[in-house]
Amino acid sequence: MLQNLDDLRNEALKAIDQGNSPEALNDLRVKYLGKNGELTLLLRQTGKLPAEQRPAFGQKANTIRAQIENLINEKREELIKVQQEKKIQEEKIDLSLPGYRLRKGSMHPITMVLDEIKDIFIGLGFSVVEGPEIETDYYDFQALNIPLDHPAREMQDTFYLSEDLLLRTHTSPMQARTMEAQAPQLPIKIIVPGKVYRRDEDATHTPMFHQVEGLLVDERVSLSHLKGILLSFAQQMFGQDREIRLRPSFFPFTEPSVEVDISCFACGGSGCRLCKGTGWIEILGAGMVHPNVLRMSGYNPQEASGLAFGMGVERIAMLKYGIDDLRHLFQNDLRFLRQFEN
Numbered sequence: 159m160l161q162n163l164d165d166l167r168n169e170a171l172k173a174i175d176q177g178n179s180p181e182a183l184n185d186l187r188v189k190y191l192g193k194n195g196e197l198t199l200l201l202r203q204t205g206k207l208p209a210e211q212r213p214a215f216g217q218k219a220n221t222i223r224a225q226i227e228n229l230i231n232e233k234r235e236e237l238i239k240v241q242q243e244k245k246i247q248e249e250k251i252d253l254s255l256p257g258y259r260l261r262k263g264s265m266h267p268i269t270m271v272l273d274e275i276k277d278i279f280i281g282l283g284f285s286v287v288e289g290p291e292i293e294t295d296y297y298d299f300q301a302l303n304i305p306l307d308h309p310a311r312e313m314q315d316t317f318y319l320s321e322d323l324l325l326r327t328h329t330s331p332m333q334a335r336t337m338e339a340q341a342p343q344l345p346i347k348i349i350v351p352g353k354v355y356r357r358d359e360d361a362t363h364t365p366m367f368h369q370v371e372g373l374l375v376d377e378r379v380s381l382s383h384l385k386g387i388l389l390s391f392a393q394q395m396f397g398q399d400r401e402i403r404l405r406p407s408f409f410p411f412t413e414p415s416v417e418v419d420i421s422c423f424a425c426g427g428s429g430c431r432l433c434k435g436t437g438w439i440e441i442l443g444a445g446m447v448h449p450n451v452l453r454m455s456g457y458n459p460q461e462a463s464g465l466a467f468g469m470g471v472e473r474i475a476m477l478k479y480g481i482d483d484l485r486h487l488f489q490n491d492l493r494f495l496r497q498f499e500n
C-alpha cells in the first residue's frame with residue numbers, strides 16, 4: 159500500500175505539471191483530494207493495514223496530500239496570472255481612437271424665433287420686459303378697456319383661478335403695468351415676450367402659446383410709426399422684399415385697430431397655397447393705444463399717444479420654418495426637434 163501511495167503521488171505530480179488551465183487544476187484537486195478522490199479512498203483503507211504500519215502510512219499520505227495541494231495551488235495561481243496578463247495585453251487601450259461623440263442638444267424652434275424677434279426689436283431701440291403669467295382681471299381686461307361683462311371677453315376663453323385671478327390670455331396686460339409704473343414719464347418703448355393661456359385646443363390652438371407684445375408711448379406717435387416699425391420687422395424676419403398692409407380691425411384697447419399682413423414670402427405676392435391665393439399672410443394685430451387705456455394707466459391722451467402690437471410666436475415659427483401642424487411644437491418628438499440642430 160505504501161507503493162500505491164508513491165504511484166499515486168507520481169501520477170498526480172505529472173498530471174499537475176501538465177494541467178494547463180485553472181479549471182483543469184480544479185478537476186485534479188477533486189480527482190485526488192475530493193470526497194471520493196483517489197488519495198481519500200486510499201486513506202480510508204488504513205484500517206486494513208497491520209496496526210504497526212498504520213502511523214507511517216498515515217503520515218506519508220498526509221505529506222503527499224499537502225504536497226499535491228500546494229502544487230495545485232501554485233500552478234493555479236501561475237496560470238491565472240498568465241491568463242490575466244494575456245487579457246490585459248489584448249485589451250490594450252488605443253488612445254488614438256476617437257471618443258464617443260456626445261449628441262448636442264438644440265434650441266427649440268419657439269426659442270429660436272423668440273430670440274430672433276427680440277434681436278430685431280432691440281435693434282429698433284425697444285427693451286425687453288416680462289410680466290406675470292398669473293394676472294388679475296384688472297390688468298388682463300379692465301385696464302385694457304374691456305370692462306366686466308363686456309362681450310369682447312368672449313374673444314379670449316379664459317382659465318380663471320378665482321373671481322379676480324386668471325392665467326393671462328395675452329401679453330397686453332404688461333402695457334398697462336408698464337405705463338402705470340412709469341407715468342407720466344415718456345417715452346416707453348418695450349416688447350413683452352411670454353407665455354399666454356386660453357381654453358382652446360385643436361389643430362391650430364393649444365391651451366398655452368407664446369406672444370410678443372409691443373408698446374411705444376411718446377409725444378405724437380402716429381400710425382405711420384407703427385407701419386414703419388412693423389415693415390422693418392417683417393423685412394428682417396421674412397426677407398428684405400416683404401411689404402406689409404394694414405387692414406381695419408377691432409381690439410378694445412386700440413383705436414384705430416388693424417390686422418397686419420405681409421406679402422407672401424413663398425410666392426412673392428402672386429398667390430400660392432401658403433397664402434391661399436391672396437398674396438398676403440396675416441401675422442399680427444396692432445393699433446393706436448386707446449385713449450381710455452392711456453388715461454387709466456396715468457397718461458393724458460392730449461400729451462401722449464401710443465402704438466401697440468401683438469403677435470403669436472407659434473404662428474411666426476410655423477410660417478418661417480414651414481411647420482404644418484402646431485402640435486409638432488409641443489410633442490417633443492426628437493425626429494421633429496433634431497431638424498433644428500445647427
Ligand code: DAH
Nearest residue numbers: 328330443444445466467468
Ligand atoms: N392682445 C391681442 C390678442 O391676444 C393681440 C393684440 C392686438 C395686441 C392688438 C396688441 C394690439 O397690442 O394692439 O389677441
